[in-house]
Amino acid sequence: MKIHGYADEGLEIEEIVPAELAEITLVATPEELRRIAKFLENCANGIETRGTSWEHEHLSDKDRFFMGSPHFVVFNPECGQ
Template sequence: MKIFGYKDEGLAPADTSLAELAEITLVATPDELRKIAKFILASADGMEAIGRDWEHEHLSDKQKGFERSPHFVIYNPEAGA
């Protein structure tokens, strides 16, 4: 597993550099953590069911309440392989 991210500098992700991160910290309520966990489990199920054709999903597209949160994306390491 690898973790990547963008520094929040008020710029669009296209105008920043993607960096591999050594650590992440989630500052979230128990309800938010449960929604994130549900999203992660659904992403794992999608990867297993669809395989390398399942590329990525955004938390904000799947769970209400995260539209204004930092982007949380699950990416399939085997996508397109």
């Protein structure tokens, strides 16, 4: 597993270069953690059933509760980067 991310520095999308992170911290309520856990389970199922045709998913695209939250993306390692 690898974790990538970037700081919100107001850059244009074309200028953003994600960096590999050593640690992440989720500051979340129990409800948010359960929603994230459900999202992660669905991602795992998608990768297992669809293989490389499942590339990535955004949490906020699957659960509108997270529309105003930082982007949370799961990427299939079999798809490269």
